[in-house]
Amino acid sequence: MSTQRHDGWTWPRQVDFIRRLSYHGVVTRAADEVGMAVETAYRLRARDPRFANLWDMALEAARLDARDALRKAPGPRARPANMFS
Numbered sequence: 001m002s003t004q005r006h007d008g009w010t011w012p013r014q015v016d017f018i019r020r021l022s023y024h025g026v027v028t029r030a031a032d033e034v035g036m037a038v039e040t041a042y043r044l045r046a047r048d049p050r051f052a053n054l055w056d057m058a059l060e061a062a063r064l065d066a067r068d069a070l071r072k073a074p075g076p077r078a079r080p081a082n083m084f085s
Contacts, residue, residue, distance in 0.1 A: 008036060009040065009041075009044050013035075014051060017031065017033075018030075019058075020034065021062065022058035022061040022062055025058075
C-alpha cells in the first residue's frame with residue numbers, strides 16, 4: 001500500500017488521527033491535531049470503508065473510556081432533586 005495520497009491523508013496520518021480520536025472522541029479536535037481539515041476526514045470516511053470502521057471503533061473506545069472514568073470518579077452519582085429549587 002502506498003503511503004502517499006493526493007489528499008494528504010497518508011497512512012501514518014490516518015493512524016495518528018484514529019489514535020487521537022480513540023483518546024478523546026472529538027473528530028474536529030483529532031483532525032486539527034494531525035493538521036487536516038475535518039471536512040477531508042469526513043470525505044475519507046465516506047469513501048474508505050476500512051477508515052470508517054477504524055473511526056467507529058475509535059469512537060466506541062473513547063465512549064467506553066469516558067464511561068469507565070465516570071464510574072470511577074469520586075462524588076455523588078446523581079444530582080439531588082432539590083438542587084436548583
